[in-house]
Amino acid sequence: MIAIIDYGMGNLESIKNMIRKAGGQAMITSNLEEIAMARSLILPGVGHFGKAMDLINQSNLRQVLDKAVLEDRKPLLGICLGMQLLLDSSEEGDSKGLGYIEGKVRKFQFEDSSLKVPHMGWNEVQIMQENGVLQEVDGEPQRFYFVHSYFAQCDHVENVVCRTQYGFTFDSAISKAHIMGVQFHPEKSHKYGLRFFTEYLKKHGH
Numbered sequence: 410m411i412a413i414i415d416y417g418m419g420n421l422e423s424i425k426n427m428i429r430k431a432g433g434q435a436m437i438t439s440n441l442e443e444i445a446m447a448r449s450l451i452l453p454g455v456g457h458f459g460k461a462m463d464l465i466n467q468s469n470l471r472q473v474l475d476k477a478v479l480e481d482r483k484p485l486l487g488i489c490l491g492m493q494l495l496l497d498s499s500e501e502g503d504s505k506g507l508g509y510i511e512g513k514v515r516k517f518q519f520e521d522s523s524l525k526v527p528h529m530g531w532n533e534v535q536i537m538q539e540n541g542v543l544q545e546v547d548g549e550p551q552r553f554y555f556v557h558s559y560f561a562q563c564d565h566v567e568n569v570v571c572r573t574q575y576g577f578t579f580d581s582a583i584s585k586a587h588i589m590g591v592q593f594h595p596e597k598s599h600k601y602g603l604r605f606f607t608e609y610l611k612k613h614g615h
Contacts, residue, residue, distance in 0.1 A: 411435040412447030416470060418461045418490065419453030423596040431606035441473050449483055449613050450474070454490030458514060458559070459502020461490055466504075478509060484587045484613040485509070492583065492590030493561055501559055510585045512563040517576070524576045527558040534571040534581050534593070542589065542608045543570055543582055552601055553593035555581075561592060587613075 411428060413421050413435050421437045428435040435451070438444060452474075454461055465471050477483045487495045496506045499514035506514070517526045533550045536543055543551065551571075560579035563569050571582035573592070581592045589609075595602035 410447055411449050411451060412444050413437045413451045413453060414444060414470070414474075415439040416461070416464050416468070418456050418464065419488075420455060420596070421453055424451060424453055424488065427596040427602055427606050428610070431603055431610055433606065433610045441469055444470070445473050445477060447477075447483070450477060450485045452485060452487045452491035452494060454488065454494060455556075456490060457501060458490065458493055458499040458506070459504040461494055462502070462504035462506065465494070465507075471507075474507065478588060482587050485589070486609065487588075487590035488596070489557060489592060489594055492592055493559060495583070495588060495590045496561060496563075499559060509588050510563065510568050510583055510590065511565055512561055512568070512580075512583070514559045515562055516559050519576050521576065527556055528560075528575045529556045530554065532573050532575060532593075534573050535578075536571050537566075537569050540570050540584050540589070541612045542605065544608070552598070553581075553591075553595065553605075554597040554602075555593045557592060561590070 425435045478485045493514045495509045496512040497508050500516045568583050569580050572578045573581035583590045595605040
């Protein structure tokens, strides 16, 4: 069973529904025992980095996450803000991130007024390295739905799975061993999102 972690910062039902469409089983839970017992974890999130880390740190969720991911090596998928939380720090607040993947989160700032913040809508991802989940499909561009004002910047290129162009190129999917993060919303990305979750389930089980 996949645990979709409910810590008060996410659109969770749409993730659960898309996993079900892809043939998987997931539960939405804030119960620490259920999270600890789950086979794999999804950390969703929309909103403020600092507030999210405060919610995680003020409960025992941080300890449960660290044990599950770092000691038990359970697969973890971060989505949108959930991906940003995997990194070391963010320009959105003073809180430190989970630090599972080395890197920082930076704010979009453009002199070109035609580039709106947040970056919102459909955009292509350029696959830098296939990781068994995101991969080239018959030369077809992979398109996903984005909504974000901050972007990830990994310290190490080997952790970058995909990049996306919006004013400049930013890291839109990252991974390190059994940990993966995506800046886009696969649960809102129709056939591309369904393919994403289908491949994710193949790699990390139901």
